[in-house]
Amino acid sequence: MAVAQNVDMSFKIRDVIFKNPVLTASGTFGYADEFDDFTDVSSLGAVVTKAISMEPRPGNDHQRIFETYGGMINSIGLENVGIKRFVEEKLPILREKHIDFVVNLAGKTLDEYVSLAKVCAEHNIKAVELNISCPNVKSGCLEFGTDEVVLGKLVESVRNVYRGCLIVKLTPNVTSIEKIAQASQQAGADAVSLINTVKALGVKLEFINGKFKKSTVQGGLSGRAIKPIALGAVSRVRQVVDIPIIGMGGIYSLIDIFEFFSVGADMIQIGTANFTHPDISGQLVDELKNFMTENGFSTLKELKDNLRGEY
């Protein structure tokens, strides 16, 4: 196959052109400046920020991390600096460093989501991702992600105040992710991203002096272990919506990315892999570009069509 002279890896959602399809998942990349020591962050398609709420949140008190076979459970509880500090301190850094970003928003109520979206509109933030699927907070966002009527209302309300690129992040912890995806599309979402973490429980037993001692972490499972769940969800959602899908769940390699493309994802996010390999996202951008160049794919569409057997 011919070598491609110019490779265009870009993908457009609404008015936003992402320069390549490799994004970093919310909560795994901080506010991006932390990764300067490891990779050229500005080369990424976009960084999705840690979830941001109106007020700062302290997160959960108990043990937050539990490693599992092929993955990890986290129970952070949306610890974040709040939108005010984000806008004052983090936003200027992202802009100064020419980092493309998506702001992940987490509200407790419909009004809070609307207020957050308004702040984003005021500050000319080009893309937001609604976190309606965090399994680790007692009240709030997950409820929006599990009921298609409630979700539809939420997305519509945000849509009314925010004209930028609106992405809705879906939870796999539902009976029908298809219904939630359809409701998002109908209510005016520009794209859906999936999957968020899978609700799980980690149990650690220790046998000390004849007695079992149990400690647990209830939270969201991520990492390699959830890739088949994520691929299944993307594949099913692809059957029922026309808007772009951003796939994620256990992506560690170029082959993983191709698997997601092959079942219908348009872009992808790297999550847990960033913890173990802080340089992986930038590396995958390079690997994708090299693969496309060497194998004569000049656009992302050509590559995806080939992967989906549509050439």
Next chain:
Amino acid sequence: MIAQKTKKIQKGLVNELTRVSKSLYLIRFTPHTPVDIKPGQFVSVLCDNLTLRRPFSVMDYEDGVISILFKKKGAGTTYISNLKQGDEIDFVGPMGNGFNIERKKSLLISAGVGSAPVFYLHKKMEELGVENFFASGFVSKEEIPSNLEFDMVTTDDGSEGKKGSIVNYVEGLILSFNPEKIYCCGPEIVLKLIVQTAEKHSIKTEVAMEKVMACSIGVCKGCVIKIKKDGKIQNATVCHDGPVFDGGDVVWQ
């Protein structure tokens, strides 16, 4: 073009791996690119295909060789304990803040594997001519790492040095050595008791904390502790804001 910075992720080659006590191992490895490591800083080691890296305080860094002391406990440390000379080791670091060395008469206290970062601190202080006294506590004689030297040891069973927990000797050490500052590393309960004793004597402390970590770089917020700062109780990450904290700032659990 942004100036090229040292990437904090790289590989090195294992020089040697030795067992230095009943449950403690010493691994020495040479990073391909030399680094600059302060006592109290740590490196996070990739363990085969386990999801998370394992963080270890640096026990020594000399002539381009990093030494880590570790306890064989689970899958990660078992993997590391099976590495051989010449094997590749993938690590992130040095991470974290490290101890602040001041020109003050210093009491250094550690317990168990916590003696690793304190040993490195002790060594640096000796080089800098900072007067210090290094005491460490262990469960028993067979748990004392054979590669380290202390000014004083305690063992819970009295099989070596003074008998009983190291915390029982803190007050006495303060009175006899009269330190201006105390540095410590060990289990949280030990640190808490040392800090409380030090506070009675109005002595400043620096404590090196430990927590299960996911990212090692401050983004995942998995390893937070509570500290008092600006008159408020707030979160601090052990990996990025620490692992060394002012003992007076830590809100003990």
